[in-house]
Amino acid sequence: MAIKFRTKNVEVSYSDKKAIKDISLNIKKNTITALIGPSGCGKSTFLRCLNRMNDVIENCSIKGSVLLDEQDIYGPDVDPVELRARVGMVFQKANPFPKSIFDNIAYGPRIHGLASSDNELKDIVHNSLEKAGLIDEVKDRLNDQATGLSGGQQQRICIARAIAVSPEVILMDEPCSALDPIATAKIEELMNEISETYTIIIVTHSMQQAARVSKKTAFFHLGDLIEYNDTDKIFTQPENEKTQDYITGRFG
């Protein structure tokens, strides 16, 4: 299967402190890849490298190369704005805009000019909500404030908002960490459904979640990539002792 992301010797440091060292990783297209590891191991930092969200952070410097479809996303001719339209992101804490549900979903298509008419925009919003499995819950109140929804619904609004721009990749940074098991199950189901058309990379603290949803898993520890393999392999026969220790709960 084709490779979507290819990273070579990626190193990120904040001021003088190295957050991740020498990460080389190939991420397959239209697959769910999970990044696991204890807190502070650099998995979120790595994730944010993939759509240049680290650019926003002061004193953050990146070495090595990140190739999206074999093109260096840190190259001089790449516009981070365009890149982020191709590589969407869902954050740890649901962060809908304090606007109506409709405006939340429509914001991305509007700024990128994806819809040429109001009807087209309505279709995009409708389809995105449908893909995110939210349409039945919110179709009668598209003009209500998105911030008035429940936590799980807000997070799915954020996923729908990311889908609305029709990205190729969706990065998820612990999307379920603040949700209850039912909302989590819904989001996992949703991820499974959309993984056929999108490449999904998810950072998670829950090993069960990684085991449930992902095809491939990468284990990070103290800024190093310790092991990267098929999820089944990682959770049944890890090659590295640290991975073994982590998945069996001996540390982390």
Place this chain on the structure above:
Amino acid sequence: MIRKNIRSRRARETRLKIYGISSICFALIMLATLLISIGLNGYSALQQAYFKVDISVNTEKFVDERDFLNNKKMNLFNWDGLVQSALREFFPEVKERDEKKELFAIISANAGYDLKEIVKKKALGSGSHTLSVWLHLSDDADQYLKGRLSIDIPEEDRRINNKQIAWVNSLVERDIAKLKFNKAFFTSADSREPESAGILGSVVGSALTLFVTVMFALPLAIMASIYLEYFAKPGRITDFIEVNINNLAAVPSIVFGLLGLSVFLSTFGLPRSAPLVGGLVLGLMTLPTIIIASRASIRSIPPSIREAALGLGASKMQAAMHHVLPLAAPGILTGTIIGMAQALGETAPLLMIGMVAFIIDIPTTFTSSATAMPVQIYMWSDSAERAFYERSSLAILFLVAFLISMNLLAVILRKKFEKKW
């Protein structure tokens, strides 16, 4: 042991509460004293002594060929004489020159001018007319009627002599003179004669100035704070800019006046005494205040909102304009109105650019000569006439009311725009 400790802790808490309440009470009492004393001094300026005269005037003299009143011809006419002869009809016994002079001193020196304006406003057709008009008494007669001039001191030290007092009293007895609502105070600009001096000129001047201030300072401040918060790379230059903005907020306001004088007047050649220049100077003065408030407000917006926008592919500017700024608007607005209130009460910088001046016309454009409310108060309080004293007190109350309503507006707007999460 613990119980004893708790008792002393409770006592300490009670003491602190008492200190707090008493300091608030002290502040409130001080404020009340201030307002009451100004109010007691100023309320009488709401009224003004008027006298009524019947005047017959033949407009044929100043009507031009097209039956319109001709300003030039009207200006040449002796209106003072008309009023004076009408006044003399009440006191036929006054014959001598000196005595006549004393008699005419109890009516306003502007009475003739006021009469002309009344005739002009009525737009009388050509022909003979008899008008019954109320004109101002002089400020001394006015102060005497309000009981603000003490008549116990010897006659030669008084601004109004016994004869004049008798005339005024006689007018009052005949119901020809009385205190009426002081309309001139609210409808005219400054004047040498207290009875014709009003606050409208300076209110309009202040409003024009503040308009320029807000139009100049607000966009600059918003752009500067967005730049500093989101675009500036941390480093020496940014630090330098930041330190200097904080310094500017503490620079004495007269320095901004000097800057206005040398830059706006000398270099750019803008007109003196103009609200345009005053607004620019006050805008520079309030800029740091608004920048500091705006930055605090922008910083208080959760970064997750901005990240969400950036994550969708919004540019930095779009993230700031579409999401951060609307949410930060209430805070920016509050900062702006506080800055405006500060600018409204400022006199010193205006001194340098010629807005501390005696201006008798109500300003109509941003470049016409104007003065501001605090300047007007300062100039009146400096005048010798007793009647200006009560007028400056009333003007202070007016200024305070203006400030309170501005702050009220800030609160209302903030409540209205504040988004609920």
